[in-house]
Amino acid sequence: MSNLIVNPTPLMFAEEVSRALGCEVWIKRDDQTHPRYGGNKVRKLVPLLASACAHGVSDVLTLGAAGSHHVLATAVHATAMGLRVEAALVPQAPSPHVEAMLRASATQAAALHACTTFPGALLTLGLRSLALRARGRRPLIVPVGGSTPLGASGYLDAQVELAAQLSAAGLPSPDVQVCALGSGGTLAGLLAGRAVTGVGGEVWGVRVTPPFAVPALRVRSLARAVLRLRGSSAPVPTVRIYEGALGEGYGRPTDDARRARELFARDGVTLDDTYTAKAAAGLIALARRRPRRYLFWHTLSSAPLDPLLGPAALPPALRALLR
Ligand SMILES: Cc1ncc(COP(=O)(O)O)c(C=O)c1O
CATH class of the missing domain: 3.40.50.1100 (Rossmann fold)
Structure with a gap:
C-alpha cells in the first residue's frame, strides 16, 4: 500500500x-x-504525483469538463501532498452529480479557470505555466484525465x-x-x-x-x-x-x-x-x-462528496459552465 x-x-x-x-x-x-x-483517477495519480514530487514540482495544472472526476481527484490528492492545484474547465451538461463535483473542485483547488473549449483551456494553462515560472515556481501540466x-x-x-x-x-x-x-x-x-x-x-x-x-x-x-x-x-x-x-x-x-x-x-x-x-x-x-x-x-469514487464541499455557492463564472 x-x-x-x-x-x-x-x-x-x-x-x-x-x-x-x-x-x-x-x-x-x-x-x-x-x-x-x-x-480510477487515484491509480493514475500514484505514478504521476510520485514523479512530480521527485522532480520538485510546485504546482499541478490540469483540465477537464466542469464535473471532471480527474480534476477533483487531482485537487484533493495533490493538495494533500503539498502541491498547489489549478484547473481549466470547459462546459458540461448539468446534473446534481456534475454540480456537486464542480462545487467540490472549487473548494479543493487553489484556482479554477472557466473556459469555453479544450484548446482554450490548454492555452489558459500554458499562460498560467509561464506566469508561475516567471515567479520562480515549477508548474507541471497534466493532460486530460491524467492519461x-x-x-x-x-x-x-x-x-x-x-x-x-x-x-x-x-x-x-x-x-x-x-x-x-x-x-x-x-x-x-x-x-x-x-x-x-x-x-x-x-x-x-x-x-x-x-x-x-x-x-x-x-x-x-x-x-x-x-x-x-x-x-x-x-x-x-x-x-x-x-x-x-x-x-x-x-x-x-x-x-x-x-x-x-x-x-x-x-x-x-x-x-x-x-x-x-x-x-x-x-x-x-x-x-x-x-x-x-x-x-x-468500477471506476467512480464511492467516497461521500459532502466533506469536500465548501459552504460557498458557485461563483457565476463557474456556474455558467453548467450548460
Ligand atoms: C468515473 C470514471 N470512470 C471512467 C473514466 C474513464 O477513464 P479514462 O479517462 O482513463 O478513459 C473516467 C474518466 O474521466 C471517470 O471519471
Whole structure:
C-alpha cells in the first residue's frame, strides 16, 4: 500500500447482476481506491504525483469538463501532498452529480479557470505555466484525465494487482473485462497490464465520449507507450471498444444506462450517468450476446462528496459552465 492508494481494492461477486444476466459478473471495486476521494483517477495519480514530487514540482495544472472526476481527484490528492492545484474547465451538461463535483473542485483547488473549449483551456494553462515560472515556481501540466503513459501505467499495476488477487483466492481468470473509455488511460493501462500478466481474457472499453476524442489507434499507442515505459516488449492485446452505449453524447443519460444503474444498485453499487452506468450498459449488452465470466472495473469514487464541499455557492463564472 502506497500513501496515496488503498489497495488491493476489493473483488466482489455481483450476485444480483449475475442472476439477471445468467452468467458470472465480478466487480473490481476501484471506487474504493481512497476513502477521501477514490475511483480510477487515484491509480493514475500514484505514478504521476510520485514523479512530480521527485522532480520538485510546485504546482499541478490540469483540465477537464466542469464535473471532471480527474480534476477533483487531482485537487484533493495533490493538495494533500503539498502541491498547489489549478484547473481549466470547459462546459458540461448539468446534473446534481456534475454540480456537486464542480462545487467540490472549487473548494479543493487553489484556482479554477472557466473556459469555453479544450484548446482554450490548454492555452489558459500554458499562460498560467509561464506566469508561475516567471515567479520562480515549477508548474507541471497534466493532460486530460491524467492519461499520459506514466498515468496509464497505474492501470498496468491494477492488472498485476488483480492477477495476484485471483491467484490468492483460487479464482479463475475473467473471460471479459469491461471499463469505461473516456480519455483512454484506464483501458490502455489495463491492456498493457493484460499483456504483462498474461491473464484476464478480453479487455473492452465502453465508449462514453465521441469516437474522434480517443480512437482505437490512440488507445493502442498509449498501451504500447505504457509497456515501453515499463521495459516490456510484449505485444498489445486487441483493443476492443463497445460503441453502442454513448447515446446522444457525453454526459447525456440513456435508458440503457438507467436500467444498468438500477440493476447494479441491487448489489449495492452506485453508478454515474456519464461513465460507469454507460460502461455497465455495455457490459450487459456484451453479456446478453455472450454469457461468459465478466469483470467490471468500477471506476467512480464511492467516497461521500459532502466533506469536500465548501459552504460557498458557485461563483457565476463557474456556474455558467453548467450548460
Ligand atoms: C468515473 C470514471 N470512470 C471512467 C473514466 C474513464 O477513464 P479514462 O479517462 O482513463 O478513459 C473516467 C474518466 O474521466 C471517470 O471519471
